[in-house]
Amino acid sequence: xxxxxxxxxxxESAFVQEMVKQMRALDTYGVQDKLNPQDLLKPxxxxxxxxxxxxxxxxxxxxxxxxxxxYYNAIAMLIEQECGLMARPVVNISHEGFGSVLIIVGAxxxxxxxxxxxxxxxxxxxxxxxxxxxKLLNVALGRIGQFKEVAxx
Amino acid sequence: xxxxxxxxxxxESAFVQEMVKQMRALDTYGVQDKLNPQDLLKPxxxxxxxxxxxxxxxxxxxxxxxxxxxYYNAIAMLIEQECGLMARPVVNISHEGFGSVLIIVGAxxxxxxxxxxxxxxxxxxxxxxxxxxxKLLNVALGRIGQFKEVAxx
Numbered sequence: 001x002x003x004x005x006x007x008x009x010x011x012e013s014a015f016v017q018e019m020v021k022q023m024r025a026l027d028t029y030g031v032q033d034k035l036n037p038q039d040l041l042k043p044x045x046x047x048x049x050x051x052x053x054x055x056x057x058x059x060x061x062x063x064x065x066x067x068x069x070x071y072y073n074a075i076a077m078l079i080e081q082e083c084g085l086m087a088r089p090v091v092n093i094s095h096e097g098f099g100s101v102l103i104i105v106g107a108x109x110x111x112x113x114x115x116x117x118x119x120x121x122x123x124x125x126x127x128x129x130x131x132x133x134x135k136l137l138n139v140a141l142g143r144i145g146q147f148k149e150v151a152x153x
Numbered sequence: 154x155x156x157x158x159x160x161x162x163x164x165e166s167a168f169v170q171e172m173v174k175q176m177r178a179l180d181t182y183g184v185q186d187k188l189n190p191q192d193l194l195k196p197x198x199x200x201x202x203x204x205x206x207x208x209x210x211x212x213x214x215x216x217x218x219x220x221x222x223x224y225y226n227a228i229a230m231l232i233e234q235e236c237g238l239m240a241r242p243v244v245n246i247s248h249e250g251f252g253s254v255l256i257i258v259g260a261x262x263x264x265x266x267x268x269x270x271x272x273x274x275x276x277x278x279x280x281x282x283x284x285x286x287x288k289l290l291n292v293a294l295g296r297i298g299q300f301k302e303v304a305x306x
Contacts, residue, residue, distance in 0.1 A: 100243075111257075
């Protein structure tokens, strides 16, 4: 992997830095210690062609589920950093790979998303991944600003 | 089982009737069709002495987990009946028997409870069970009344 790619300013963004932290946290035995951020986040990125190779119906394995957890944990951390209130992700995914993801701030549901096909959880590029995270973050922060009293409960 | 017990007015309460419905819904093959409400709800009731016989540490089995689900489903149904808004229970319990139970109404967390020792999930009597449900229901309806706008999201 060339170092030039890692020089991409996206790697300086709070989201990608948090994602790297989350992925390092999952790596309890440090077997990925030598991976650079780009390689560490590679499993999240899949082209349309790569996605098509995965059957539509399938059960997510624990590693895929842990990546889903890492992604929504990172978003919860960013919400926390932005609004100063504790954000708590609640991921409920059936063994068949569908379910819901909530991020709770106080008594407010800041993020509420139905997920499906979790065994194919991925994004077309790192910037598309960041776009999705930014969208969730903006909606969440908007809602928290609007219902501050509930978020502070 | 004497019929006198089933004549107890508690069996007329909305909560107990909803619990009976939930337990009948779990019984897909109808093997408990002939049970009266009292026998159907018996697994929820445990005296202090009976509870003590169960080890403190233990993993909940699927049947116990389904009873936990039935209980919070019933509370969600009562919330829905009272306020006319959809209530959605989210039960997150680890295989070790601790976790959290949320009941979500719109974007509002109406019930937020940490649970532990789920393998011993039970109440001392049916009236104590109803007291607990009433308490949760009152807190939830209070919160929904206070933050109606969020509950209607």
